[in-house]
Amino acid sequence: LRRLAQRKEDRAPPEAAARAFRELPGQRDMDLIREAAGALGLENPFFRAHEGIAGATTVIGGREVLNFGSYDYLGLNGDPRVIAAAEAALRRHGVSASASRMVSGERPVHAALEAAIAAHYGVDAALAFVSGHATNVTVLGHLMGPRDLILHDAAIHNSCAEGARLSGARRIAFPHNDWQAAERELAAHRRGARRALIVIEGHYSMDGDIPDLPRFIAIARRHDAWLMVDEAHAMGVLGPTGRGIHEHWGVDAREVDIWMGTLSKALCGCGGIIAGNADLIAWLRHSAPGFVYSVGMPPALAAASAEALRILHAEPERVHRLRQNASLFLRLAKEAGLDTGASAGLAIVPVIVGSSVAAARLSQALFERGVNVQPILYPAVPDSSARLRFFLSAAHEEGQIRAAVAALAEAVAGARAAEAAG
Ligand code: PMP
Numbered sequence: 001l002r003r004l005a006q007r008k009e010d011r012a013p014p015e016a017a018a019r020a021f022r023e024l025p026g027q028r029d030m031d032l033i034r035e036a037a038g039a040l041g042l043e044n045p046f047f048r049a050h051e052g053i054a055g056a057t058t059v060i061g062g063r064e065v066l067n068f069g070s071y072d073y074l075g076l077n078g079d080p081r082v083i084a085a086a087e088a089a090l091r092r093h094g095v096s097a098s099a100s101r102m103v104s105g106e107r108p109v110h111a112a113l114e115a116a117i118a119a120h121y122g123v124d125a126a127l128a129f130v131s132g133h134a135t136n137v138t139v140l141g142h143l144m145g146p147r148d149l150i151l152h153d154a155a156i157h158n159s160c161a162e163g164a165r166l167s168g169a170r171r172i173a174f175p176h177n178d179w180q181a182a183e184r185e186l187a188a189h190r191r192g193a194r195r196a197l198i199v200i201e202g203h204y205s206m207d208g209d210i211p212d213l214p215r216f217i218a219i220a221r222r223h224d225a226w227l228m229v230d231e232a233h234a235m236g237v238l239g240p241t242g243r244g245i246h247e248h249w250g251v252d253a254r255e256v257d258i259w260m261g262t263l264s265k266a267l268c269g270c271g272g273i274i275a276g277n278a279d280l281i282a283w284l285r286h287s288a289p290g291f292v293y294s295v296g297m298p299p300a301l302a303a304a305s306a307e308a309l310r311i312l313h314a315e316p317e318r319v320h321r322l323r324q325n326a327s328l329f330l331r332l333a334k335e336a337g338l339d340t341g342a343s344a345g346l347a348i349v350p351v352i353v354g355s356s357v358a359a360a361r362l363s364q365a366l367f368e369r370g371v372n373v374q375p376i377l378y379p380a381v382p383d384s385s386a387r388l389r390f391f392l393s394a395a396h397e398e399g400q401i402r403a404a405v406a407a408l409a410e411a412v413a414g415a416r417a418a419e420a421a422g
Helices: 002-010 014-022 027-039 080-093 101-105 108-121 132-143 158-167 179-189 213-222 245-249 278-287 299-314 317-335 356-368 398-420
Strands: 057-060 063-067 125-129 149-153 170-174 196-201 226-230 258-262 272-276 348-352 387-391
Touching: 063 398, 080 299, 108 125, 108 272, 108 299, 125 132, 125 278, 132 158, 132 196, 132 258, 132 272, 132 278, 149 158, 149 179, 170 179, 179 196, 179 213, 196 213, 213 226, 213 245, 272 278, 299 317, 317 348, 317 398, 356 387, 356 398
Parallel strands: 149 170, 149 196, 196 226, 226 258
Antiparallel strands: 057 063, 125 272, 258 272, 348 387
C-alpha cells in the first residue's frame, strides 16, 4: 500500500505538464508580441492561407492580391507539365513511398531525379532527401564531428547552423561574405582540427546578395578544407541559364566539394539534395540518419521537380525573365528612395524599414493595398534592420511590379507622414 501511495505521489498531475509547456522559452515573448500587435491594431502577417495556387497573384480571404511572398522563382508551380508529371507518378505509385528508400521505398523517379541533379551540376552523383532543412541538419551533423572545424557565414540559414551544432564540431562564424575574415580564421584554427568545412550560401535569402565563390574556392584549397554551398535560392536563379552560383562566376561546379539545394523553390517541389563526389554520395546514401531512417520522397514530388528541372533547361528564358523582373523591382525601389540593402536584384529584394513594428505595419498597409509580402522581424534580423522581403518570379508581369513598388512607396510615404504628425 505504501508503495502504491508513493507511486501516486510520484505522478505529477497533468496541470504541471501544461504549466511546463507555458514556461517553454519564448512563450512569454510570444504573448507580449501578440498583446503589442493587438494594441497597435496589427493583424498577424504570418500563416495567411492561400486558397489556390500562389503564383504572381494569389487568393487570400477570398480576395485576389499580388504575391511577392512565394519562392516560385521560375513560375513553375502550377505549370500543367509539372502537374501532369506529378499526376502520372501519383497514379503509378500512390501518394507515399511508404518506407525508407533503403528498405522498400525506392522508386524509379528517385534515381531519375538524382541523375538529373548530378547532370545539372556536372558532378558524379546526387542524393535527394525529404526536406531541405533536414538535409542540412543531417548531412552537417553526420559529416563533421567534435575534432573538426566548421567555418560558416554569419548569415547562414538556420538549418546549417543546426546541423553544425549537432555535429559537435568547433564552429566559427565569419562576418557576412567576408572571405578575408574566413581565411584569417582558417589560418588560425585549421591546424588543430582533423577536418575543416566552409559553409556558405549561393544566394542569401535575407539580403539577396551573393558570395565571391572563386575566393572561397581558393581559400578552401589553400587550407585543405571542404567547401559546401547551399543553393536553396541559387538553383534555377543564378547564371545565364540558372545553373547556380558556379555559372554566375563561370567556375566548374566540381571545384565545390558539396552542393546542397532545396527542391521547394525554383523546382517547385519539396525536399533537399546533395550533389558532388561519388564516394561522398554513396556514404550518405548508406549512413546519413536523415536519409536512412526517413521515408523516401513522395514519388509525385520527385517527378514534379525532375520535370521542373527539365523545363528550366529547355526554357532558359524563364531565368532571363526572373532577372529582368528582379532588376526592375530593385531599380524602381531605389528610385523611390527605399533602402534595399545589399540586394543584387537577382530574385530577392529586401526593403529595410528600421524597426519590427514599422515592418509589420508596412506589410499590413501593403496587404490592404492588395500586395502580399511578409515582414522579417526581430529576432530573425536585428530590430534596426527589420524588413519586408520581396521574392520575384518569372511569372510576374511588368505592370504588377510597377503597381507593387508604387503601392510600397505610397505606404512608406503614408507611414512617414503619420510619424511626422506624431
Ligand atoms: N537552406 C536555405 C538557405 C533556405 O533558405 C531554406 C528554406 N528557406 C532551407 C535551406 C530549407 O529548405 P526547405 O524549406 O526546402 O526545407
